[in-house]
Amino acid sequence: MRSFIVAALVLAPPLCVGSVALAQERTPSPPGAEVYIISPKNGAIVHNPVRVQFGLKGMGVAPAGVKFDNTGHHHLLIDTDPPADESVPLPATDKIVHFGKGQTETTVNLSAGKHTLQLLFADYQHIPHSPPVISKKITITVKP
Numbered sequence: 001m002r003s004f005i006v007a008a009l010v011l012a013p014p015l016c017v018g019s020v021a022l023a024q025e026r027t028p029s030p031p032g033a034e035v036y037i038i039s040p041k042n043g044a045i046v047h048n049p050v051r052v053q054f055g056l057k058g059m060g061v062a063p064a065g066v067k068f069d070n071t072g073h074h075h076l077l078i079d080t081d082p083p084a085d086e087s088v089p090l091p092a093t094d095k096i097v098h099f100g101k102g103q104t105e106t107t108v109n110l111s112a113g114k115h116t117l118q119l120l121f122a123d124y125q126h127i128p129h130s131p132p133v134i135s136k137k138i139t140i141t142v143k144p
C-alpha cells in the first residue's frame with residue numbers, strides 16, 4: 001500500500017508536465033519538408049476506384065504512436081479544408097482519413113463530379129507539425 005502511494009506521487013508530476021508541454025510544443029518539421037500528391041494530377045479526370053499516391057520529401061513515414069524525429073503519417077483531406085486549429089489531433093472523419101499504419105497510397109471511391117484532395121502530414125499523435133507540412137489542394141473530376 002505504501003509503495004503504491006509513493007509510486008503515484010512519483011508518476012504524477014511528469015504527467016502534468018507532459019500535458020502542459022503538449023499544449024505548447026508541437027513536433028517541429030525540418031526546413032524543406034514537403035508533402036504532395038503524386039497522382040492523380042490536378043485537373044485529372046478519373047474513374048473509380050481512384051488511386052491516390054502520397055509523396056514526401058525531407059521527412060520519413062512512421063506509424064501512428066511511434067515517436068521518432070522528423071517522421072509522421074499521412075492524412076488525406078477529401079472535399080475539406082484543414083482544421084483551423086492545428087494544435088490538436090486531427091479528427092478521423094469521412095473527409096479526414098488517417099493512414100496510421102504508414103501507408104503511402106490508397107484507393108477511394110468518390111461520387112461523380114468534382115472533388116478536392118489534399119495531404120496533411122502529422123506527428124505520432126495526429127497533430128500537424130510546426131510549421132505544418134501540407135500539400136497543395138488538387139481538384140479532380142470523377143467520371144460516372
Ligand SMILES: [Cu+2]
Nearest residue numbers: 098099100126
Ligand atoms: Cu493520424
